[in-house]
Amino acid sequence: EAQVTQNPRYLITVTGKKLTVTCSQNMNHEYMSWYRQDPGLGLRQIYYSMNVEVTDKGDVPEGYKVSRKEKRNFPLILESPSPNQTSLYFCATGLAGDFGYEQFFGPGTRLTVL
Amino acid sequence: AQSVTQLDSHVSVSEGTPVLLRCNYSSSYSPSLFWYVQHPNKGLQLLLKYTSAATLVKGINGFEAEFKKSETSFHLTKPSAHMSDAAEYFCVVSVLNRDDKIIFGKGTRLHILP
Numbered sequence: 001e002a003q004v005t006q007n008p009r010y011l012i013t014v015t016g017k018k019l020t021v022t023c024s025q026n027m028n029h030e031y032m033s034w035y036r037q038d039p040g041l042g043l044r045q046i047y048y049s050m051n052v053e054v055t056d057k058g059d060v061p062e063g064y065k066v067s068r069k070e071k072r073n074f075p076l077i078l079e080s081p082s083p084n085q086t087s088l089y090f091c092a093t094g095l096a097g098d099f100g101y102e103q104f105f106g107p108g109t110r111l112t113v114l
Numbered sequence: 115a116q117s118v119t120q121l122d123s124h125v126s127v128s129e130g131t132p133v134l135l136r137c138n139y140s141s142s143y144s145p146s147l148f149w150y151v152q153h154p155n156k157g158l159q160l161l162l163k164y165t166s167a168a169t170l171v172k173g174i175n176g177f178e179a180e181f182k183k184s185e186t187s188f189h190l191t192k193p194s195a196h197m198s199d200a201a202e203y204f205c206v207v208s209v210l211n212r213d214d215k216i217i218f219g220k221g222t223r224l225h226i227l228p
Contacts, residue, residue, distance in 0.1 A: 033216065035218075040220065041220060042204060042218045042219055042220040042221045043204065043218040044218070094216070096210060097146055097165045099143070099146045099165060099208070099210055100146025100147075100165070100207070100208025100216070101210075102160065102165075103148075103158075103160075103206075103216065105150075105158040106157065108157050
């Protein structure tokens, strides 16, 4: 089954404790992306990657890092989490069409930073 | 640059009546446009997409949308609302250019009244 998986699904942590949210896909898509979802703000893009070893900042990259060492994995790293990073996070892959990307989303990771 | 505006943050309709969720966009390039739905505590699911073929696009669960270039709109409609349509809906614009940006609208929450 084609899918995007994220782990963990739920995480409660404390300020300053480094964490990684993993994202893995089996669809062989080159494009991958991370979003955060906050009430009233919709989904905002954190980072995206158009291919292995190629990453770019989205709209809200501050406080986050990513890496793309292989096509299937795109982990999101919070080196020193803060309470304002409490949010619902989605990983997505993208399939390029004629004019844009159709995206396929993971189930989400709910992060709480105390 | 691209942008998406969902004109209503909340829409309430009675069960069995038509649904209209409005989306306007701007783009310097020919865009692909998408509607995604998110049911409570769930991930995002693709409802329908416009990618330069027919301007009237049919999606799942009886939804459709019409791409109107002259009005820069991509409104989502359904002839008869069902209780199961209660969810949040996101309009998304995507283009293929140097930045490969994907922009989400802030979402419209659809309430269905019995």
